[in-house]
Amino acid sequence: MSKTTRSEMAPWPLVMLIAAPLPLGLLDGAAIYWPQAPAVALCYAVSLLCLLLRGLTRTPRTEAALLFLGVASACLSPFLLLADGVDPSSGAGTWMYLFGASLLLWRVLALLAEETGLLRWLGPTLFGLGLLMGWEIITRGFAVPSVLLPPPSSILAAIPTHGGELWDDFCQTVLKSVVRGYLIGCGAGFVVAVLADRLPFLARGLLPLGNLASAIPVVGIAPVMVMWFGFDWQSKAAVIVIMTFFPMLINTLAGLATAEKIQLDLMRSYGAGYGKTLWLLRLPCALPFLFNGLKINSTLALIGAIVAEFFGTPVVGMGFRISTEVARMNLDVVWATITVAAVTGSALYGGLALAERRLTAWHPSFRKR
Amino acid sequence: MMTERLRTHLLPVAVMALAVLALWYAGALWLNAPQVLDGFARAHTDHWTLSEFARQAFSQKRPILPTPDQIASEMVQSLTGYPVTHVRNLLFHTAVTAGSALTGFGMGVVLGILLAIGIVQVKTLESSLLPWVITSQTIPVLAIAPMVVVILGNIGFSGLLPKAVISMYLCFFPITIGMVKGLRSADPLSLDLMRTYSANGQQTFWLLRLPSALPYLFTSLKIAVAASVVGAIVAELPTGGQAGLGARLLSGSYYGQTVQIWSALVMSALLSVSLVWLIGLMERFVVTGKRGGTR
Amino acid sequence: ADKLTLQLKWVTQAQFAGYYVAQDKGFYKDAGLDVTIKAGGPDINPTQVIAAGGADVIVDWMPSALATREKGVPLVNIGQIFQKSGMMLTCRKDAGISSPTDFKGHTLGVWFAGNEYPFLSWMARLKYSTSGSNPDVTVLKQGFNVDPLLQKQAACISTMTYNEYWQLIEAGMKPEELQVFKYQEQGVATLEDGLYTTEKALADPKTVEKLAKFLKATAKGWEYAAQHQAEAVDIVLANDSTGAQTKEHQTTMMGEVAKLIEGGKEGIGYLSPEDFDRTVSILMSGGSSPVISKMPTNAYSHTVFDAASKL
Amino acid sequence: MQAPLPPVPPPQTVPPAAIARTIVDARNVTLTYQTADKPVYALSDVSLKINKGDFISLIGPSGCGKTTLMRTIADLEQPTSGEIIVNGMTPEAARLKRAYGYVFQAPALYPWRSVERNVTLPLEIMGMPAAERQQRARDHLEMVGLAGFEKKFPWQLSGGMQQRVSIARALAFEPDLLLMDEPFGALDEITRDHLNLQLTRLWLQTQKTCIFVTHSIAEAVFLSTRIVVMSPRPGKILDVIDCEQHLPRERTLDIRETPEFAHIAQRVREGLMEGHSYDD
Amino acid sequence: MQAPLPPVPPPQTVPPAAIARTIVDARNVTLTYQTADKPVYALSDVSLKINKGDFISLIGPSGCGKTTLMRTIADLEQPTSGEIIVNGMTPEAARLKRAYGYVFQAPALYPWRSVERNVTLPLEIMGMPAAERQQRARDHLEMVGLAGFEKKFPWQLSGGMQQRVSIARALAFEPDLLLMDEPFGALDEITRDHLNLQLTRLWLQTQKTCIFVTHSIAEAVFLSTRIVVMSPRPGKILDVIDCEQHLPRERTLDIRETPEFAHIAQRVREGLMEGHSYDD
Ligand SMILES: Nc1ncnc2c1ncn2[C@@H]1O[C@H](COP(=O)(O)OP(=O)(O)OP(=O)(O)O)[C@@H](O)[C@H]1O
Ligand SMILES: Nc1ncnc2c1ncn2[C@@H]1O[C@H](COP(=O)(O)OP(=O)(O)OP(=O)(O)O)[C@@H](O)[C@H]1O
Ligand SMILES: Cc1ncc(C[n+]2csc(CCO)c2C)c(N)n1
Ligand SMILES: [Mg+2]
Ligand SMILES: [Mg+2]
Secondary structure (H helix, E strand, C coil): CCCCCCCCCCCCCHHHHHHHHCEEEEEECEEEEECCCCHHHHHHHHHHHHHHHHHCCHHHHHHHHHHHHHHHHHHHHHHHHHHCEEEEHHHHHHHHHHHHHHHHHHHHHHHHHCCCCHHHHHHHHHHHHHHHHHHHHHHHHHCCCCCCCCCHHHHHHHHHHHHHHHHHHHHHHHHHHHHHHHHHHHHHHHHHHHHHHCHHHHHHHHHHHHHHHHHHHHHHHHHHHHHHHCCCCHHHHHHHHHHHHHHHHHHHHHHHCCCHHHHHHHHHHHCCCCCHHHHHHHHHHHHHHHHHHHHHHHHHHHHHHHHHHHEEEEEEHHHHHHHHHHHHHCCCHHHHHHHHHHHHHHHHHHHHHHHHCCCCCCCCCCHCC | HHHHHHHHHHHHHHHHHHHHHHHHHHHHHHHHHHHHHHHHHCCCCCCHHHHHHHHHHCCCCCCCCCCCCHHHHHHHHHHHHHHCCCCCCCHHHHHHHCCCCCCCCHHHHHHHHHHHHHHHHHHHHHHHHHHHHHHHHHHHHHHHHHHHHHHHHHHHCCHHHHHHHHHHHHHHHHHHHHHHHHCCCCHCCCCCCCHHHHCHHHHHHHHHHHHHHHHHHHHHHHHHHHHHHHHHHHHCCCCCCCHHHHHHHHHHHHHHHHHHHHHHHHHHHHHHHHHHHHHHHHHHCCCCCCCCCCC | EEEEEEECCCCCHHHHHHHHHHHHHHHHHHCCEEEEHHHHHCCCCCCHHCCCCCCCCEEHHHHHHHHHHHHCCCEEEECCCCCCCCEEEEHHHHHCCCCCCHHCCCEEEECCCCCCHHHHHHHHHCCCCCCCCCCCCCEEEEECHHHHHHHCCCEEEEEEEECCHHHHHHHHHHHHHEEEEEEEHHHCCCCCEEEEEEEEHHCCHHHHHHHHHHHHEEEHHHHHHHHHHHHHHHHHHHHCCCCCCCHHHHHHHHHHHHHHHCCCCCCCCCCCHHHHHHHHHHHHCCCCCCCCCCCCCCCECCCCHHHHHHC | CCCCCCCCCCCCCCCCCCCEEECCCCCCEEEEECCCCEEEEEEEEEEEEEEEECCCEEEECCCCCCHHHHHHHHCCCCCCEEEEEEECCCCCHHHHCCEEECCCCCCCHHHHHHHHHHHHHHHHCCCCCHHHHHHHHHHHHHHHCCCCCCCCCCCHHHHHHHHHHHHHHHHCCCCCEEEEEEEEEECCCCHHHHHHHHHHHHHHHHHHHEEEEECCHHHHHHHHEEEEEECCCEEEEECCCCCCCCCCCCCCHHHHHCCHHHHHHHHHHHHHCCCCCCCC | CCCCCCCCCCCCCCCCCCCCCCCEEEEEEEEECCCCCCCEEEEEEEEEEEEEEEEEEEEECCCCCCCHHHHCCCCCCCCCCCEEEECCCCCHHHHHHCCEECCCCCCCCCCCHHHHHHHHHHHHHHHHCCHHHHHHHHHHHHHHCCCCCCCCHHHCCCHHHHHHHHHHHHHHHHCCCCEEEECCCCCCCCHHHHHHHHHHHHHHHHCEEEEEEEECCCHHHHCCCEEEEECCCCCCEEEEEEECCCCCCCCCCCHCHHHHHHHHHHHHHHHHHHCCCCCC
């Protein structure tokens, strides 16, 4: 299929060569150089060797695997230094080495970009791992206080130790508030858009007011909703309904307007009524926009629920957890909760993206790249 | 011509507005009733008339739902009672919020479009970055807003910038998603045409991809501009001591001044609606000649 | 002049009158200091700000400061402004509550953010369960205002003597309709507004001198504020950039706050070790996961106070 | 190479067709498009009567208003003045009664539907049972030579194939009035001849009324009972040529070799020339 | 009506054209489209040499692969096997050198650009100064009979007019190799004749190379130096007919009446028939 001529690698990762004469960090106030840290020097040698041997690989996959080894050993080195009690924060050599490694990671990602099937996910996974590594290295290397930003490793450690709480929060926030609010909000936005499209009088009268109402920021609505609907999930769902309504409305209206004139004329010539035209022509045309709205809303809904929980909850819920644990200085729990939120949101989004791919495979954006 | 416009556009709005107002007063009566009755009970007023009840419900000091006239008079008082630059003038706070919202929106548009272009043009970015852009949005802003404010504050940025950054964080996403979709929606045959001209990436972008992405872009811009106002307000909460509609909301909420909350809400809604409207105006100006299609 | 940044715990209000008065009246300037006061807010955590280097001194409550200390940011109390706790639980009498034994089966509003520990240890002492499927009292995380009580969503809510209690009164409740339980009187009071800095700052004698000047000027500001309350309120209002505070409310607040700063054995700003020990023991006893697990050492220092006394 | 044209036989007085029912009656139809710069006069005072069972071809220079006239009949445009009566009712009422089957100049297929489901679309709208409409779609696809392409999507077809799907779609609908706008424009001569024959057969069998736009004079003469020649902007009717007077109703491809055929073709060509201003 | 065809004159040995330069050299090109159900074999082992100054017509049944072949030459599709050399380089390199002017089967106009700005589009991409490209656009629009429509938008034009805009756009570009996919399909005979003449003139003047798809046998014979007849799926070359042997290079409309013309046309028709399976 594809003309697999591997593009040539830019020489940038070679900046790691500059690292060799530079110091690695400080130990007891004195600079440490490569010969004084044999383990790190070994990592460095491995990285350079991987760069050298790259030419021998035959397929993009083997090259990616080899180069990844080089990146991995670079990532290992600051931890080796830390374990030896070296403070790498002022070691230009360490940072230059890591900089070269991140450019090398880019090359790995480029090689993996052509993958299909399950391996397709390898690229984004490595990219994410790279980000997390960078975070870990920076927080530990510069000794950032954990009350400001904990390193990913301690966040990861917090997940099993607080598993019970996290699960309860998930049930409260996602299963109770988000699901219901999302369904009602998107449903209402859709229905109102269709109605507005059908009844111009309603549209002209209601849309400006609807726009006005839904332009109210969540943080403003949340306290009011808590006042009206009480402390439990109902008020959170109400906030989500209001938040998701507007994007769905706008997207549905824009989507309904995309049917081409000639396609509409065809329906007209069949004497197809409003409902038939809607179902057979305008909704299929609107699908890409509907999915756009649904996807944007899937992230908004989660944020909405969490934000609303800042304004009063029973003592469970992801928003509750975040706000109280911030004040208790348990930043690892905070970030563990954020992780749960991020995973949930991404899963929701990914599900929608898959459904979109299935239902709108005809759309040019999927047809041809 | 003019009367026609009046009939088709203003009349429906007027009718609907009246209906909403009627509903609102009914709602105020309903929601404030427990408080009023409680008040009567505690004052041992056993014999009260319906008009007395309504009068009370519509003039609660801390109503659950204030009436439109309460909000209006609070707003009029705030808007006309002080000079525009005074901290008690709502317009001052609106301007503060609008300032950071628009700055954030501007940054968000640039970031969002650049990301979209990167994702569409660079395959590596598409496969590895897009999932993380999405994940970034599942992180609740309100949770990270204080950290952003604190961290940026320490690097020496305070005032407008941290707020704008949070606005940007909220509004770049709809733009990126919409633009990615839009940039890919160009008609395949038109793309082929560009190929035969051996147009470079930039030319294809400006001459074909961007025009076909415009409907998506403007839909996203409308959502994003509303989001930027939300972002600015969210960012004003942690720095609650300072100016802006968010600060008004917060202190209103903190002191239970419902009417103040509602007037800040109305003001922020007006702000985003007028921004959305401005985008719509731009859209009408920019998107020309795109109506018929083939016959 | 020496530069110094002070991070407050909350928005500009009479709770912090002393600092604003010292600033406005030039006490800081006279002491050779150039002080920046940063207002706080619900999500501004002063300990984070100081950990990130954004402030030299913060106003914080002791539970939060001790928790942060245990998390590796070595905060040290250099002066205790509020000698007494202003926290209380305020209940509706019409909910049938007249003593702590009536709590059972009711919903109680509590501030979290570290303020829940005294509450939890109080409930533990009363032998009420607060969690599980069928708790004796239902705990609600209450927001920033008093609506839950006004709307009967909770039978009791947390209030401060100087703030939320008066909001209830301003909202039309009568004092005789309310039953209050002061933490101070229930024996679960923890120390509130105090001044904290880092161990690193204290290691430098120059900084200690600067902080001493600051503490002294601050004490002077508080003293002045307590004596000239009307003027102090005006100064606070002039510093409020939200334009939302009312004179009426701030005047009451000033009066109540003035009561809390009294009683320092050696003058305004003195931390008495007994109060510290009591706070620590309450924090270590409460609930299933106490804020602090280890006995804190060197969490306060009288160095600055002593130096200030000698100025 | 053609032999000199034989003289036109004098018009014979034909016995009036057994109570010829008027299906389309256009009276003084004028249509002006308003555009940003200046108005475009697309139709000017067009009057035309079409009887049941007629096969009318519209022929005329590009841009003369053929499509516009068809669209007006099908209630897709409103005349600026004048009126049209279809089946004794307004075009709108006729449209709502599903009287029209329209083959547009562009294929207008729905990209999210497979070829087969594009053809069943109007049948679905009519409410035909699934099995029956599938059968009909297959039959008609077979007729236009597209058996085996049922499951493909429109963008996987060549231009001519798309056009044929669109023809199959209109035919499967079996409307009273078939409006076809250059349906065979994108087809090669052999396929075109084949479909011409199919179309005449179908037309004879079902006694439908057809309005047909074509640029091929031969095709027009071969298919039509009457040919309407139009002149360009503002679109006017220049000439209406009655073919039934000279050619039998039932036609085979070899009538194209007869002198009558050539004669009519010549008259159409002359009419067309009149409307043009090229000097080469 | 036509006189019986005269016997084909025996192929004369023509002197080899003065060092005929090969512009397009397709060698054993095969192209298979992968679709969800089963693969479509669009081109099978197609070999073809086109010299500089040639005017090649592709003719064949609908769906036989004409468009696919043109797209492959223009580097819009990759052959599954075989190779194509254009001007001594890969199609991609030729494309990057802006060697192609392509008139697609559908007009492919940009709805957000006026007619004139649609025509100037490729010129903008080339970087021509504004005044010059406007002049060129106007000249070419005039040539296709669309003077006065510069400021209209595509959806305000009739089908044939849109097609003519697309032709003007390709001609204004003045490419080395002009690829035209049924450019005149939507035009009436008179306009078509006119444009045929214009095209031959232009071609003779500029010595460009043209590849042209048409369904009109007469048009193919009239315009071409060689006619390539294709058979349907999998698309193969059935016959290549050299017209220059029998017809002069410079042609007027009346050569259509010559026996040589009719003879070639007949040969093309026979080739076409061969590829078809209709039995009527
Ligand atoms: N929507 C429109 N707005 C403005 N002008 C239009 C519109 N549609 C058609 N026209 C103009 O009306 C005239 C007649 O167009 P029409 O489509 O009826 O021509 P046609 O006879 O079908 O031509 P062709 O054979 O090329 O399809 C043309 O000059 C065209 O520019
Ligand atoms: N993108 C595609 N995917 C799958 N099959 C395709 C695709 N494009 C074309 N085909 C198939 O390839 C074959 C040849 O198509 P092509 O467009 O080349 O025909 P053509 O000769 O141009 O026909 P026409 O005269 O009708 O335009 C057809 O059978 C068509 O179905
Ligand atoms: C997150 C959070 N919410 C509420 C309080 C309660 N509280 C106690 S004192 C005070 C300021 C002055 O009244 C406030 C708001 C808190 N500490 N933290
Ligand atoms: Mg037409
Ligand atoms: Mg084709």
